[in-house]
Amino acid sequence: CVYAMAMPTALKALTFLFVLAVLAPDQSEGQHHQPYCPSFSCGPFRNISSPFRQASDPPGCGYPSYELVCSDTKATIHIDNVTYHVSAINDSGSYFWLWVVDADMDLYSSCPLPRWNRPPYSFRVVNDEMEVELDPLSRRQTCFLKCSREVKDNGMYMPVACLSSNDTYVYVLTGYGSCSMEYLEPSCGYLAMTPWPCHSPSCWDYEPLENASYVDVVKSMRIGFAVQFPFRYDRMSRSIKECLILQFRFLSRFYSEDAISCVLQIIVVDGNFWRCLLDSRVGDDALSVVPFVFLSVKWLAVLCRFVLAPLAVLILLAHKYWKTRITIDAVEKFLRMQQMLGPMRYAYTDITTITSHFRDKLGQGGYGSVFKGVILPGKVHVAVKMLEGNPNCNGEDFINEVSTIGRIHHVNVVRLMGFCSEEMRRALVYEYMPQGSLDKYIFLAKKSFS
Incomplete structure (x- = not known):
């Protein structure tokens, strides 16, 4: 323990050598042939590239779910057999999205019902990764519910008279969390939903009205909403090298000279590292035993430095105090x-x-x-x-x-x-x-x- 206290430099050197050994470059592998994917124009948009594609593009260009249908003046996209007009594409800044509007909305009567019915975070598994596609930028949605009984004494349920009948009742719910199960009455079921128009996940630009009327909801449906570019949501399997990279990226964000804060940061970082390992299939990795040995040595040094050493000093002082106290008590x-x-x-x-x-x-x-x-x-x-x-x-x-x-x-x-x-x-x-x-x-x- 005293050795661990006196040699912080050696501990840092051990950490560096371990990371250098694990993060060494992999053996070179042959690169897969990538097809040539030229940019294209679609309606009012120019220089469009991945994740978008056209039907005439070769396989491997863009994402099939982001295939655009182009004319001289319009760009459309098919999402779950529903055609949407693409009114804007944002490929810069913090969030990438395209703004879509139901193409058949104008053909509806004065009592339209949204046709969006995708659950949040719809993903497909690609190379052990969950890839999310066509996810709404806004986390706030408007829900339409169909009930077999009339709902009374609930201010969240706004009736939609034009869609209701003698034995069925349709209601619309707005506001944050309106589609949660906790607000679902026993006699009701989900009929349809639509994302709220929003340019950012926080949705400050189009804040949904609490208990908005059906007329307000129709106005938002005619505005449209933003759909994100595809993104990797999470990994189902990571190597030890990737877990270490994530660990040291997280550790580099913090610096503290306070001993308690330092230990807490180490605990949080190591917790993330072990969570990454447990969520990954590291059993086939030849270096799977290395992090266990390394972290055992590191925590032994931390234990000596911050626990055993202060405890030894405390015991020594307590012994000296007790010896003096016994003499004083005798007198x-x-x-x-x-x-x-x-x-x-x-x-x-x-x-x-x-x-x-x-x-x-x-x-x-x-x-x-x-x-x-x-x-x-x-x-x-x-x-x-x-x-x-x-x-x-x-x-x-x-x-x-x-x-x-x-x-x-x-x-x-x-x-x-x-x-x-x-x-x-x-x-x-x-x-x-x-x-x-x-x-x-x-x-x-x-x-x-x-």
């Missing part, structure tokens, strides 16, 4: 018992007040410094010894000092009046000897006592 247990028998316990803030923030230093010893202080009320002068903290000390010396001197009450022995212990800060409060230390009298050449 605290003793002091609670001592408080009932011996000297008074002071808080550290009391010590700073007594010594006036350690202003008057009396001396320095092997165990700490001694400061002069005054205890109020009464103005009792004291000497406060601040013990120097020792990380290797378990508090036994402090306990022995307080327990021994605190119980001795003798005229010739200095009295321990109090003590302080907060975390590792400890102090002993003695009565103050105004004549100074005894040793300066004992070891003087001339002894003078007062």
Whole structure:
């Protein structure tokens, strides 16, 4: 784990080498012969090419479902045995589409019924790919329903009187999701549908009216609607190389220095990669075991870097804290018992007040410094010894000092009046000897006592 933390460059290099190995160019294959497909003119349109074709074009040119019938002034297309006029072709920008209008609409009476009846995303399988053809650009559709009973108390169902009879009732539903099963009454069934006129999937240019009347729907039917060029909707089988390409394209969109965001991005990218593999037939791929090995190494490094390493540091800090806590608890247990028998316990803030923030230093010893202080009320002068903290000390010396001197009450022995212990800060409060230390009298050449 420490090695994985210290070698991010090596991990990146491993990733690069793996990708380079898997994404190496395939062996060259012979190219299939492509027929010559010249562009053509059709009605008002010029330089038309794939996906469109004419009946006279050789096989392989364009799509059969996009075959146009041309005259000098008009272009038409047959969709499910219905003829539509092509009024516009858009082959630039974000969306490619052709605008179609029912060619027989003008021949209808004042009560037309749309003849479009293709389900959304009609596709055919080509080389293990789902290829969608003649799909409406708009996801919003108008639905005509035929009911055996009259629908009441439902504002979405707008009656179409001219198509209804004594025993059948026809209604039109508009708005977003109007063709969903959730809005279908038990006595009703689908009769027909028509896409809403729209130049983009969001359909902001021709927003469908909520609960529009049949007259409004007829107006939209006479305008027509857009049909998309063919497109590949999804793959039923991908190689490991293609799954990796998709993974690294997705990863290249994100950059974050935050550790949590980085891990979440890796999880999302790897999730997409595994989903791609599971949806693909990779069992026949000779390299099928490579991504499993690579991702195992990568996630081991991620686990060490973001989980195990912080956990080890946390355990070390917890151990150190616990060791200190045990020492402090032992001292605290003793002091609670001592408080009932011996000297008074002071808080550290009391010590700073007594010594006036350690202003008057009396001396320095092997165990700490001694400061002069005054205890109020009464103005009792004291000497406060601040013990120097020792990380290797378990508090036994402090306990022995307080327990021994605190119980001795003798005229010739200095009295321990109090003590302080907060975390590792400890102090002993003695009565103050105004004549100074005894040793300066004992070891003087001339002894003078007062």
